[in-house]
Amino acid sequence: MSENRPNPEQIRQNAFENVQARDITIKNFNQSINLGKTSKAIGIPQNLPLSGVVKFVGRDEELQKLHQLLQENNQVAIAAIAGMGGLGKTELALQYAMTQHETYKGGICWLQPKAEDVGVQLVQFARTHLDLNPPEEFDLPAQQVQFCLRNWREGDVLLVVDDVTDYQQVKTYLNGLSSRFRVLMTTRQLLGASIKQLPLDVLQPDAALELLRSLLGETPERIERELDVANHLCEWLGYLPLGLELVGRYLARKDLSLSDMMGRLEKKRLDERALSKSKSDDDMTALLGVKAAFELSWQELTEDDQQLGCLLSLFAAAPIPWKLVEQCLPEEDEEDLEEIRDDHLLYLHLLQRKGEGIYQLHPLLREFFQSKLKSLDQVEKFKRSVCQVMVAVAKEIPDTPTLEEIKAVSLAIPHLAEVANHLIQYVSDEYLISPFISLGSFYKGQGLYTLAEPWYEQCLSTAQDRLGDNHPDIATSLNNLASLYYSQGRYDQAEPLYLQALELFKRLLGDNHPDIASSLNNLALLYNSQGRYDDDQAEPLFLQALALRKRLLGDNHPDIATSLNNLALLYNSQGRYDQAEPLFLQALELDKRLLGDNHPSVAQSLNNL
Template structure:
């Protein structure tokens, strides 16, 4: 018996845990005698303290067999244990009785320290096999089941080796795919126990003779790679006796009557540990992030990880980044995963391993696997109930086959998943078929129907219903866009943009809106209506993020293109006019915005009639402009008309209605009608939370608006938590660099100044000013507002020399951008005049 096997036996005899066994074996290996505990701990990928603790536990357990260990110091314990074990191994006079030979034919296994991530599974398997059964004479049977390449055989091998001492009656390893199993059993009995039954007996009688005369002690029978329990296992089981334990490895999923140990892929850390056992540590350390990406690409499948690890070991100059790119391009056809390494006991590459299961599928199951491979690598919503009645049973059987062979995982009712490499395998099989284009076209058409259901401003209910489909629409947009017709080209991109934009997830939305513009230009040419639509959508997003110059350029291009393609009288022209007007209003260019809003309103009325949701939108926009320019009575009338129209067409529960309530509340607050404003603000906030959820930019805006009202009425304790919530929510959703964040900083600073917390207020005013300058430019009304507020703080705290230039800058900006008669200009001028009276009297 080899020293390593002897150590494994001793670990089993002394009931060491898998973790203790790893530390024990590593510490007592001959080649490690000169290494420090810290070095060995590093090789086991654990801390030095953890290694020391495990070895202390080992000494404690071995002290039951070698009492002299109890009185030795730390270093002495190691040397004493080594001496005792060496003597026992050599059969010396001071050793324990020589270990009785246990007959076995276990195949070679990887060293225990390289068998990672399965410690808990080994323990669970042992517990299942040793569990006391209701009938004491019953044979214990456990099936280790999982997809090809997951390491079922290696788990069984490691278990048999590590627990050899538990099976004094021997371990008989049987290949279900080899020669007849009965012949394998008879040969083992003959070679190991000299049991030879007469040749003229029936096979069943010869097997019975072997079982009856089998060596005493518990016996482990391993049936490896079973794909037909009834033919490959059942006829050869020993008569009922609790000393016989049967372990199966199989790709099949049996029903619940047979105890099973499902074996999945490795955890990410264990996958990295496996890779480290095969590839130089420093090499992995230098490209650690890429190594993790390789593990993820391989789906943490042990077979694939070992193949790639061994491949990298033979290519010392190949960077991990380059290998990952090649794997992503060639996928399962790359030689790193396509062929078995000659040093490995496993004889298949990844695709070959999966092919063994593929060949057991019927045509319907194969077809379904190929269809599912077109979905993204995410939860797949696939409901049989949505299929026509006469085909439901076929699909149910196909799903059952895929699940039974572990080619698909059930997540929850109607939700499934594919392993990343199984998905690539199915895609490969689909591309080999003559119907590949037809299948992909049908899949794209199905996803388009879902994309069409995404509204421009999705509500919480919409998000809940659509979220599981979003990754798969993204898969169509990213990898299957060639199967989109010109007419439908922008639908998935636009739908994805709307889905994220409507939730305030602007970064994700930008990606899809930008790709939409690029795809439309490349496929449809520069002069196409969908190009203008795509530019408008991207422009709206840029405006929301405060990137006004980019937005203005897109809006102007879209307006010019729309007029050129559709003429001056078209709803799309009204949309472009409206978008450009909103941008000008955002930048304080009211004189340019007003005629655009009026043109858009007249055009919509002319084309759609006086009563239409789009007309209500234009009324609201024009009302906002009038409010900004101090024309409150005109604004109020427009807001009221727009709100009534929105309720009539959209119902009381709609984001546009919440926006209308908020606009009217803002007007009431501006004109001192606080009780009316408060009621509408609260209604708008509750409606937005109900429709959009608590985490949405519109909810942050409502919180901010209500806080402004409370501050205006000196209810500071109510205002402050709302400001803080709004600021935190805006930062989390929009990022630190956004005009809404600057507004929240400014408003909270006003509150701090009102409650005489001047140092806190000054810091926030300065932050808001710098942010507004950076995002909006130096000559913007919001910058003037920040300058005015900071000047007021300096004035209040007697720092006149700092206040005066800020007042002058603020007034100059207001007069230039808003005009001398604008309410904001008048307010700043009044503040400056009061400062001059006080400062120089």
Template structure:
């Protein structure tokens, strides 16, 4: 199949519109790859903005079908698509020269066997279109059939082609690759039912490496069946092992297994099973990722995305939100906000299309997307979504519902972040009343709400009220969960930070030390909350002029945050800013300048230029520059 035909096939598979298809095929034609956008737009008889819009739309279309593209960075998207399509084309349709094909077959089949029927061997290579994959499949098949003559093999292949052509002619939309399909059919007949079912299940995976770990299967009999199925598929080259626990399923083999599955009576059962498997993996993704989490979950992400994109109907409605939310956590936890946004936007669209506009799960998906926008400083985009979610929940659930309280809190937190304290306070108070009414005075959500309200009082200078509420929250947490609990540590930290802010340093220090000690004991040395406590103690010592004591705390916080979250996370930027400010105060300007610059760069790249944290870092850097250049 030629490249142009391959492009047409991909366009049809991706269900591009007529305009998108024309732009796609034209853009990726070999002879057009060096042309400018203006030249390509002219050939399509559209202006440049329209052409760019078409190209953007078609990329998004492909991203829906191929998860590897959905997680691409914004830069070089089309170049990545070109590389992806080229790799797929070569892996599917690459052919050998006749002599090279014979050499490959000789490496797979006993030499004497080929020598006896050398002419037939050459005919088999030609029949298979000199496809390396088809030759590999046939070679493995012959190895299992030592008494089968090559002449008989050729007749079997010809029979399989006749059977397939009859099916293809009856269904003009069916895609068919000559050579590989016939060889696959012979291999299929060698598999037992267990291996067939396993291969069909694998066909539901994304076009990416597949992590398979039979050791995690508790049922011994099931584990043995899985091990045998993998071994059988490997033996026939229907599956390849790339490394320990990581396998590759060729895209054509995947397609042929999928056809077998879709034509069976087990399709719905297999899709339900696969969707459930991926959901269970997704549920394990934590909101706060460490490097080990990223390493462990990365191989699973394309397959979880495949379920979210193509098999969501095999999940319960509530699980659709769970799947997309967990995917968003995976990206957001690494500072990959664009990818997280894509997941949450898809969740909104899917729930609206699937459930209608008036549904509580639509409100939940709107709320989640708003939360992402808020965390990245896109407050003007977050607010209408939070409002929409709140109003929808009120209409569907009434004013006296816990989900309504959650929405009230979320909108209030947005207002608090943007300094709109007069609007935040009443919303926090409403949420607190709802929660007290429904949950009683002694409940974790009530304690959390009390802390939120204290935050507003602290931000508006009503420090005595804030102190009283922080103390209430602390005592409530102690009664609810005991003295030894992370929530108690957080409350100690909040109260200590308030005392530090208003200059009551002698009262702040023991609370902040107690919070750090408790967090280390309960959460371990390697935890983001520990880094927060280290930073807070550093700020206390800096505020009291104890710079030599502040510096090691800032350095520990910075190194810990880098280890946990990577070098380009907003929390790293905050630690860099703190350490730079300390160096500024101690007139170590050469050390301060690169830290300020790093902090500002990270903030602008991850949070955007208008985020409050970015503006704070920028202001600190500007003050530093003014101070050092005068």
């Protein structure tokens, strides 16, 4: 037995009437409105596709800006929503058309260049929705398109051209438009300066969490129960709307905790099923999963473009100073690299410019390029090159960096950490501990001891794993960790490490080596801070360190000034001021002569005196 069902056009009509009833205006966009499915507005011809959005969030400012771009003058306005795949460009265009349908009483025509020639689609729309019948003798499609545009119904018109990959093909049909036409395009490309651009970025963290919560509407307690994990999940996805929607929909139909979902993503990365579209996601506006969406842009790249993208993925998910990239590819011409960067990666929104000379990959694009990197012949070369560049940066970070030095190197720190955590196997034994020491010094120099400690600990364990227990770098690692404990006043933990370092240095390097003097000096400082001035503790160690440094380094070396200063501090602590003063003066004079007047050591000497 059959039953009567409403036809699809009637369903679309009813849905759009619901949208009309919401009375949404440009002055008061609601960030979290759910406009439902589109349809044909009464008296306004349109062919908008169905929207699969559950709840539209986080794009209030973009909707307002878009309307301003399209309405700010009486000329033909052409604007483009531009950005990488997965940002929701199509959905934003669709939501704009739906909320602003009353503005465009002449109609809203949705065009898809990838499906069919734009001109053919325009003529089809005019025949179907405007009852226009171009003379058959007109050439198709150019003359028929011009006929339709000239005879279009009254009122402003919105032409939406979704996913433009070749603007010239679209531009052909835009010539001669009257001023009542507005053209809105979505594209992954960076179009010319004559086209008003609305660069689309990822969602803000709060909006991303709200989107995830909306997709789990029937079980919102899952978000509140694992709120920290939910925030981490949004961050891992880079706040990308496509990734958030796919994962949210996946969670909605699975009996799966957010922690388990996070674990699967971290294990399988972009190959995790939750990031691919399933049959149950056919109502989504987006047509592709995350990896498939990125693949479209990948296919537009040349081999050189692809290689540069893969190299960039070896840096951390943080702003990248371009000079570091150039240093990784010293054999490449700078202008050639700039051309790939600007005319290809930036053009396709695969790379973001974050400031002058600063660029960044989106976290999921970085994952994508890393997956492609595995199949490149240059993978080992690229990894070693990045490590060499970052080790060179590490060597420039002093043990006690100044504020100026900290500022100069701060952008490189995440990438140095990336090498230490994930690429250390490509660092030679000679420079194995350099990344860890420099990271520790960077944070210790700012008094951020809790951030410095893990790096010093990792330095020791990494050196032990590769070099064994009998290597000078083990002694250096012990000494640095002890120095951190000393700075924190954790003297009981510092002393055994200082003693181990001194014993190991003596056994491996002999008694006449600058590192022995440094160990003696550090141990003496510890004893001095503990008030252990006895003949067999602080003073003899300071004197041994000073004598050894003079013998090995001569009288004109900054370390001599350090030893003189430390010995003077000991005498000062004991009230032996007549002995302390000349040593303070000698240290100050030597620091000024060797380091100049503007150096932290000079300031320290002045303070001590």
